[in-house]
Amino acid sequence: MNEKVIAVALVALVAFGGIAAVAQPVAASSTQPSANDEHVVEQDGECYPIEALTSSGTVEAFYDYRNHETHPEDVDRMYSSYGTEHLQEDNTSVLFLHEGTDGMSLVMIHDQVDGDTTGGVATFEITGAPAEAEWVVQDDLYDSEENMVEWYDEDGWLGADWIWSEARTDGGAIQGGLNDDFAMTIHPAFNEDAALYDVEDIYDPDFHENGTIDDWEVLSGDSDDPDRTDLDLDEPVTIRTGSCDGPSVSYDQPGDGDTDELTATIDGADASDEIALQPLSGTDSVATFDDITMTDVDGNGSVTFANDADGLPDTPSDIETFSSLSVTSDSLEDSSATVSFSVDADTLEEHQLSPDEVALYEADGDEWEQVPTSVTDQTGSEYRYSADISSLEGLMIGEQQEQLTDDDSADGTDSSGADDDGASSMPGFAVGSALSALAVLCVALAARTRLSQ
Numbered sequence: 001m002n003e004k005v006i007a008v009a010l011v012a013l014v015a016f017g018g019i020a021a022v023a024q025p026v027a028a029s030s031t032q033p034s035a036n037d038e039h040v041v042e043q044d045g046e047c048y049p050i051e052a053l054t055s056s057g058t059v060e061a062f063y064d065y066r067n068h069e070t071h072p073e074d075v076d077r078m079y080s081s082y083g084t085e086h087l088q089e090d091n092t093s094v095l096f097l098h099e100g101t102d103g104m105s106l107v108m109i110h111d112q113v114d115g116d117t118t119g120g121v122a123t124f125e126i127t128g129a130p131a132e133a134e135w136v137v138q139d140d141l142y143d144s145e146e147n148m149v150e151w152y153d154e155d156g157w158l159g160a161d162w163i164w165s166e167a168r169t170d171g172g173a174i175q176g177g178l179n180d181d182f183a184m185t186i187h188p189a190f191n192e193d194a195a196l197y198d199v200e201d202i203y204d205p206d207f208h209e210n211g212t213i214d215d216w217e218v219l220s221g222d223s224d225d226p227d228r229t230d231l232d233l234d235e236p237v238t239i240r241t242g243s244c245d246g247p248s249v250s251y252d253q254p255g256d257g258d259t260d261e262l263t264a265t266i267d268g269a270d271a272s273d274e275i276a277l278q279p280l281s282g283t284d285s286v287a288t289f290d291d292i293t294m295t296d297v298d299g300n301g302s303v304t305f306a307n308d309a310d311g312l313p314d315t316p317s318d319i320e321t322f323s324s325l326s327v328t329s330d331s332l333e334d335s336s337a338t339v340s341f342s343v344d345a346d347t348l349e350e351h352q353l354s355p356d357e358v359a360l361y362e363a364d365g366d367e368w369e370q371v372p373t374s375v376t377d378q379t380g381s382e383y384r385y386s387a388d389i390s391s392l393e394g395l396m397i398g399e400q401q402e403q404l405t406d407d408d409s410a411d412g413t414d415s416s417g418a419d420d421d422g423a424s425s426m427p428g429f430a431v432g433s434a435l436s437a438l439a440v441l442c443v444a445l446a447a448r449t450r451l452s453q
Contacts, residue, residue: 038243039097041218044235047244050220052097052104059098059105059173063137080113080169081139087219087226088112088169091212093122093190095237096219096226097178104178105136106239108186109171110162110213118166119208121194125152125159125187127262128251128278130177131290133158133184137173148202150195155307156262156280157254161195165207181276183240183249183264188216190233247273247297263304266332269297279305279325286347287322287397290340290384294332301331303392312394313368320351321398322358329392336390341397342382353399360387363394370401 041048055062064083066076076082084107087094093110108124111117134153138160149170152159162170190213191197199205216233219226231237238250247269251262264277274293281288294303306326315321322343329335343358355375361368377384389395 037241039239039241040244041095041229041231042238042240042244042248042250043231047248048218048220048229049244050097050218050229050239052099053219053221053223053226054099055223056101058100058102059107059175060102060137062098062100063107063109063139063171063173065137065139078113078168079139079164081109081171082113084109085113086224088115089215089217090115090117091120092215092217093171093213094217094219094228095186095231095239097239098173102136102175105173105175106178106184107137107171107173109139109169111164111169111211112167113169114167116167118211119164119168120170120211120213121161121163121191121197121208122170122213123159123161123189123194123196125157125253126174126184127157127187127253128182128184128249128264129156129158129174130180130182130278131281131288132176133174133178134176135160135172136175137171139169139171148196148204148207154254155260156278156305157251163194163196163202163207166209166211181241182278183238183251183276185236185238185251185253187236187253188233190216193234247275249275249277251278260308261304261306263302265300265302266294266297267300269294269299269301271296271298273297277303279327280307282323282325282341282395282397283307283309284323285344287343288341289323289325289395289397290342292340293338294335295337296335297332298334299331301329301335303327303329303332312396313363313366315396316368316398316401319399319401320353321396322347324394324396326394327392332392335392336388337392339387339389339395340376340384341387342384343397344382345380348383351399355383357400358383358385359398359400360385360389361396361398362389362391363396364391368396373400 039050039052041050062083063081065081067079088109088111090112093108095108098105098107110122111120135151135158138151148163150161158174160172164170189195196202213233216231217228218231219228221227236253238248240249248267250265262280266275269275274295275297277292277294279289279292308326309324312324312326339360341360348355359370359373361370371387371389373385373387375383376386
């Protein structure tokens with residue numbers, strides 16, 4: 001008889017969701033290649049399909065940047081890219097994707113080494129870059145007052161201010177997150193519009209000798225003899241996964257160096273599309289927002305992310321909270337989204353929390369509503385999570401709440417913590433209910449044992 005009661009208890013655990021099923025993370029690597037291997041470049045209403053230039057090595061080897069710190073005196077080392085000489089042209093900036101042994105990279109090269117050029121200046125601000133994206137090739141990067149390039153690696157965007165002299169190149173390569181779906185917008189400034197143009201407090205403002213970039217091209221296809229498409233020097237360019245028939249995503253330029261706000265604009269979406277957006281990381285680096293996938297977007301709209309708690313509900317005082325993100329949208333009221341975020345493993349240990357005691361909260365008016373949250377991946381330094389949201393007002397990462405009681409059900413949930421649709425607002429509901437069922441059955445087992453004595 002006791003075995004039967006225990007068996008019923010186990011069945012109840014399964015019916016209520018199962019403790020083990022909740023506690024065990026689902027292996028899901030964030031570095032898997034995107035199922036969508038198409039890429040396009042968009043500028044000023046025009047769209048061009050492109051193919052990555054491929055090589056059998058890394059992007060660093062393909063670029064082959066040389067200076068006095070990387071190569072000896074008997075090797076050509078004009079502080080330039082030597083691996084791409086066959087792609088370079090005088091007074092021309094080129095842009096392309098490179099696919100090699102280290103994955104996908106975005107490469108940009110200005111001017112031509114040993115060419116008939118007098119130098120130049122350029123500024124790129126690249127918004128919507130994946131959270132893990134970084135500069136992996138920096139032309140130039142060395143210790144000297146003559147190195148006048150400024151590099152930026154900020155939340156939501158990367159950038160550089162270049163200035164180079166005659167018969168040399170400048171440029172670089174970005175890598176990280178480009179094997180997955182992405183959309184990045186390059187805001188260019190060439191010649192007199194560049195940040196370092198005619199700046200008198202740098203080493204030598206005449207370093208470029210009034211040289212100019214006259215053409216900007218995107219390269220595609222054969223890495224030895226690629227196709228070239230002309231771009232407008234004055235208009236932003238978006239490079240993204242997908243096709244020209246699919247929805248477009250572009251990102252605004254950060255205003256006056258403002259790194260605390262990022263706006264994504266969606267054009268031509270269908271309700272069946274899944275649209276990957278790159279949010280800002282949030283208010284605290286111990287827990288970061290990695291990506292957001294929108295669904296049910298029909299037509300056009302925009303989403304603005306801000307690392308600013310103003311306008312968000314007050315932080316709950318009875319739970320540990322880690323990071324928040326302000327989210328506002330235009331024309332996307334009926335859309336929903338899946339949010340991926342990460343929490344530092346040391347932070348969880350510091351607060352004596354297990355990985356499954358973390359939850360995502362979405363703003364609902366003046367309150368935070370906890371939403372079902374799943375652990376999706378684990379590394380040595382962090383845990384990754386996924387949660388579905390139904391509104392775009394604000395997000396918060398925090399400690400999972402305790403199960404609601406009858407006194408807490410004024411928000412429209414019943415005493416079990418489920419809302420009117422039967423869905424729990426707390427990820428721990430399945431565990432709590434299962435434990436409650438087990439406790440009841442254990443009491444019954446104890447009573448039965450006493451009666452049988």
